[in-house]
Amino acid sequence: MSVANRPSNRPLSPHLQVYRLPFLAILSILHRATGIALSVGALYLATWVMYAAASPKAYALFQSFNGSIAGRIVLGGWLFSAFFHLFNGIRHLFWDAGYGFELKDADRSGWIVVAVALVCTAAAWFVGLRLV
Amino acid sequence: MSDFRSPLSRARGLGSAKSGVHHWWIQRLTAIALIPLVVWFAISLVMLSGADYAVVRAWIGSPLVMVLLILTIGIGLHHGQLGLQVVWEDYTDGGLRVVMIVLTKFIAVVFGLGAIVAIMRIGFGG
Numbered sequence: 117m118s119v120a121n122r123p124s125n126r127p128l129s130p131h132l133q134v135y136r137l138p139f140l141a142i143l144s145i146l147h148r149a150t151g152i153a154l155s156v157g158a159l160y161l162a163t164w165v166m167y168a169a170a171s172p173k174a175y176a177l178f179q180s181f182n183g184s185i186a187g188r189i190v191l192g193g194w195l196f197s198a199f200f201h202l203f204n205g206i207r208h209l210f211w212d213a214g215y216g217f218e219l220k221d222a223d224r225s226g227w228i229v230v231a232v233a234l235v236c237t238a239a240a241w242f243v244g245l246r247l248v
Numbered sequence: 249m250s251d252f253r254s255p256l257s258r259a260r261g262l263g264s265a266k267s268g269v270h271h272w273w274i275q276r277l278t279a280i281a282l283i284p285l286v287v288w289f290a291i292s293l294v295m296l297s298g299a300d301y302a303v304v305r306a307w308i309g310s311p312l313v314m315v316l317l318i319l320t321i322g323i324g325l326h327h328g329q330l331g332l333q334v335v336w337e338d339y340t341d342g343g344l345r346v347v348m349i350v351l352t353k354f355i356a357v358v359f360g361l362g363a364i365v366a367i368m369r370i371g372f373g374g
Binding site: 148151152154155158159161162163165166168169170172175176195198199202205206208209212236240243244 | 276279280282283286287290293294297301304305308317320321324325328329331332335355359360362363365366367369370
């Protein structure tokens with residue numbers, strides 16, 4: 117069969133660049149992305165206690181970065197990553213135990229994870245900011 | 249289904265990677281441990297925001313916090329390097345993969361040990 121008269125309605129395998137990712141696929145890649153971010157965040161956390169151990173001057177330097185706009189963005193991203201990865205990780209552990217695999221359940225638990233992560237991030241952000 | 253493995257290999261259950269489900273299982277164990285630790289740390293962080301140097305040091309240096317903080321950072325870094333190893337395995341190969349995995353593990357150990365020394369120095373007044 118030549119290319120010209122090939123049936124046009126044959127199914128094509130999804131291609132990443134032209135394929136709209138389903139909700140569950142977005143959550144999956146977001147889990148990995150936030151995991152990578154949190155790995156760097158763990159280094160940041162380790163750096164925080166090292167600065168605290170060093171001297172008041174060193175700690176003030178660290179704190180001044182946290183207070184800057186770039187620092188705020190990093191901290192906000194860290195908070196959301198932590199909450200999303202935490203709740204989505206619990207969702208993964210339920211899957212590992214064999215629960216919640218139905219598409220309907222996975223969709224619903226996914227939305228719950230996103231909602232709870234956003235609420236917790238906002239709560240931590242505003243309570244934290246108010247105290248600063 | 250035909251199985252071409254020897255009876256010994258089947259009994260060991262370690263598969264082609266020679267480590268069985270060890271990586272998978274430790275990733276889950278550390279994940280479970282991190283659930284209460286991260287919740288505790290998030291609440292602490294919110295309560296600590298705005299605290300000055302002395303307050304933060306007093307908090308880090310109290311015995312319970314020392315233990316929980318070392319667990320959080322240590323287990324967190326361990327969980328992180330296990331996850332990053334899979335990321336490198338998925339997206340790189342050959343020499344680059346080996347170099348990045350080794351580098352990831354080294355960085356995790358160095359920062360983990362640095363954090364533990366720092367926490368102990370604060371707690372024991374070095």
